[in-house]
Amino acid sequence: MSRTLFDKIWDAHVVERLEDGTCVLYIDRHLVHEVTSPQAFEGLRLAGRKVRRVDETIAVVDHNIPTDADRLNGINEPESKLQIETLEANVAAFGVPYFPVSDARQGIVHVIGPEQGISLPGFTIVCGDSHTSTHGALGALAFGIGTSEVEHVLATQTLLQKPAKNMLVRVDGVLPPGCTGKDIVLAIIGKIGTAGGTGHVIEFGGEAIRALDMAGRLTVCNMSIEAGARAGLIAPDETTFEYIEGRPYAPKGEDFEKAVAYWKTLPSDEGAHYDKIVVLNAAEIVPQVTWGTSPEAVIPITGTVPDPQAEPDEARRAQLQQMLRYMDLQPGQKIAGTKVDVVFIGSCTNSRIEDMRAAAAVAKGRHVAPGVRVLVVPGSGLVKAQAEAEGLAKIFTDAGFEWREAGCSMCLGMNPDKLTPGQRCASTSNRNFEGRQGPGGRTHLLSPAMAAAAAVTGVLTDVRELV
Numbered sequence: 411m412s413r414t415l416f417d418k419i420w421d422a423h424v425v426e427r428l429e430d431g432t433c434v435l436y437i438d439r440h441l442v443h444e445v446t447s448p449q450a451f452e453g454l455r456l457a458g459r460k461v462r463r464v465d466e467t468i469a470v471v472d473h474n475i476p477t478d479a480d481r482l483n484g485i486n487e488p489e490s491k492l493q494i495e496t497l498e499a500n501v502a503a504f505g506v507p508y509f510p511v512s513d514a515r516q517g518i519v520h521v522i523g524p525e526q527g528i529s530l531p532g533f534t535i536v537c538g539d540s541h542t543s544t545h546g547a548l549g550a551l552a553f554g555i556g557t558s559e560v561e562h563v564l565a566t567q568t569l570l571q572k573p574a575k576n577m578l579v580r581v582d583g584v585l586p587p588g589c590t591g592k593d594i595v596l597a598i599i600g601k602i603g604t605a606g607g608t609g610h611v612i613e614f615g616g617e618a619i620r621a622l623d624m625a626g627r628l629t630v631c632n633m634s635i636e637a638g639a640r641a642g643l644i645a646p647d648e649t650t651f652e653y654i655e656g657r658p659y660a661p662k663g664e665d666f667e668k669a670v671a672y673w674k675t676l677p678s679d680e681g682a683h684y685d686k687i688v689v690l691n692a693a694e695i696v697p698q699v700t701w702g703t704s705p706e707a708v709i710p711i712t713g714t715v716p717d718p719q720a721e722p723d724e725a726r727r728a729q730l731q732q733m734l735r736y737m738d739l740q741p742g743q744k745i746a747g748t749k750v751d752v753v754f755i756g757s758c759t760n761s762r763i764e765d766m767r768a769a770a771a772v773a774k775g776r777h778v779a780p781g782v783r784v785l786v787v788p789g790s791g792l793v794k795a796q797a798e799a800e801g802l803a804k805i806f807t808d809a810g811f812e813w814r815e816a817g818c819s820m821c822l823g824m825n826p827d828k829l830t831p832g833q834r835c836a837s838t839s840n841r842n843f844e845g846r847q848g849p850g851g852r853t854h855l856l857s858p859a860m861a862a863a864a865a866v867t868g869v870l871t872d873v874r875e876l877v
């Protein structure tokens with residue numbers, strides 16, 4: 411029978427199928443960070459258990475860690491300090507491999523997995539974090555789990571799961587200049603909504619997806635969770651294999667060749683069944699920007715903010731009105747030209763070297779607009795080093811942008827990088843709900859190039875006008 415990429419990975423990992431369809435699934439990689447692991451380790455401790463496969467587990471600090479250069483001298487904020495110290499005590503006690511903040515490999519968990527070759531095609535990958543879907547870009551089945559499941563995986567290296575339905579999002583055609591993987595995924599969410607993928611694993615395919623580099627694919631899969639999907643996947647191909655070869659944890663030499671031969675069997679079979687299919691034309695995509703407090707509240711940069719009065723459904727109308735109020739926008743106003751206070755270039759959505767290059771290409775020879783604060787936060791210490799070696803960091807600092815240390819930073823308000831109430835931010839991250847970047851903060855999601863364009867003009871700007 412024809413099977414999808416998802417079906418194949420699923421079938422290869424079923425240890426046992428229970429009567430109600432629930433499966434015991436083997437997990438190949440378990441990524442751990444400081445926020446969702448403390449109670450899980452505590453549970454192990456109380457039960458007198460060990461970590462079943464330390465060699466398939468890796469821990470890193472990212473959410474709570476400050477991103478200023480001084481962070482190696484200690485953390486001021488008591489809650490963050492406790493989270494990090496707890497993780498460090500747990501990894502030491504249980505023998506879990508760990509990238510501490512002093513290690514150049516430290517970074518956002520969803521950046522370092524692919525970067526190190528820890529995340530590979532055909533794997534099942536979990537982490538107590540919703541954006542684990544990111545790793546699906548390599549052709550892995552990767553999804554977020556809750557803290558009690560983190561404990562289960564630590565103890566057994568397996569997970570109880572029911573299979574998801576298959577959904578195909580096909581993006582045909584060629585993406586116009588000025589558009590990126592971020593614009594593709596925002597356009598997809600704009601079309602299918604934040605519940606569009608519910609109950610499904612989304613496989614992204616089509617010419618425009620195939621044409622994306624790994625960074626673009628990681629961005630697309632990262633946000634599949636914002637479309638309500640259980641996970642996002644892209645079939646592995648030559649782009650994937652080239653990306654993986656030579657990475658520290660990836661198979662080497664003959665093992666690599668063998669692995670590639672297996673990975674080539676993974677793409678969905680001709681005629682495989684999808685429960686839902688959505689098709690987009692890449693040629694119609696225009697750089698995207700969110701105007702509201704949900705990723706589906708997205709419009710092209712050339713567009714106008716919707717008018718709630720045009721919405722027939724009362725509940726939906728009230729929702730739109732609340733979004734406009736919170737975002738301090740007027741119905742029908744042009745989104746381009748909206749003044750920003752802060753620009754954040756970073757997060758597991760867009761903090762890879764390719765994202766840094768895209769932002770630097772716009773920032774080069776320009777300067778931050780008066781009164782605007784710009785944070786550029788590389789996704790890992792290695793991205794940071796690479797960007798410095800390529801001269802990108804210098805472009806940013808010459809432009810008056812802050813060049814910071816790796817971490818989740820202003821993606822969410824769990825560390826000192828926060829918006830203050832009322833501040834408006836152009837952000838390359840993935841969530842824009844009320845208070846996400848700090849209480850009262852207003853978030854506009856967009857691509858790194860678009861963020862850099864906002865930084866140098868001080869307003870939401872169509873990047874195509876600058877290049």
Ligand SMILES: CC(C)[C@H](C(=O)O)[C@@H](O)C(=O)O
Nearest residue numbers: 445446473538539540541822
């Ligand atoms: C803190 C963590 C559990 C959370 C997640 O699961 O996604 C965070 O990473 C986020 O992006 O909101």
Ligand code: SF4
Nearest residue numbers: 541757758818821822
């Ligand atoms: S960068 Fe943002 S979305 Fe990604 S893991 Fe960190 S907090 Fe979550």
